[in-house]
Amino acid sequence: VVYAVWAAVWVTWNVFIICFYLEVGGLSKDSELLTFNLSRHHSWWREHGLGCVREEPAASLGLLDSQAPVPGHGCALEHGYVEALHSALQILVALVGFVCACYVISIFTEEEDSCLRK
Template identity: 45%
Template sequence: MGCCTGRCTLLFLCSLQLITAVERQVFDFLGYQWAPIMVNFLQIIMVILGLFGTAQYRPRYIVLYLVWTLLWVGWNVFVSCLFLDLGDLSKDGDILSLGVSSHRSWWKDHGPGCESLQDIQASGWQQSPENPQLITVVSCWMEYQYIEVLHCTVQLLISLLGFVYACYVVSTFPDHDDSFEFHHPSKLLF
């Protein structure tokens, strides 16, 4: 196996997908976004199957990875449209939390360069006559919805490259059957 083969490139892309999916999973856990947590978990499983199929010359696992990649691309397009408020979708709805809890993107309060009034006033809680509420973010270098869309865009690019290389690798694998054949000991004697 050479260093620049399609198989080696697919192994690299799957490894990169695995790293970025785990990173995304961590931040979705921090924001209690349950739908993305479940989908990211499936992504991690399917990428591991893709890695195994590529390393062990198992085209069926790579085909499973290919089918999942199409679903993953659709999911990332949906999440991007959701955070950009396209159509009837709204990032303020409870779609990503599945209505179980109030979801917030972790990046909403912890984005790069975000300053909150808490940091400025060091008071922590602001008491208003109507209701007490946590003081939120004043300014950020990049709005949280664009960070989420950036995550989706990175996933889309890696997935599309992975899809192309997985198609190439499956087409170059030999046409032998990759199933396990069990030979009974009595059949081996005759």
């Protein structure tokens, strides 16, 4: 039962991620919504996308932390689409797990009912 609830929560989260990266309903993938404005973290796929040529940031005398990673160029897919596809795959796996969990729950409840009737 716990897994079925977790799978439902996971599907909901991944639907939000898809809407976030496809900018549905006023969401913007350039906003700091996922990081709560606490860090400069961005999607891993932004710098390491499929077929991307990554550019290293120019060397400077400043701190290494102050250098922002440079997104790759020439990518086969934009990082937002890769994130959306990744979340869609997660939803598919979670839905299969949810169906299996419901099946197992139904088997256990049928066994309990048959034991109570005897």
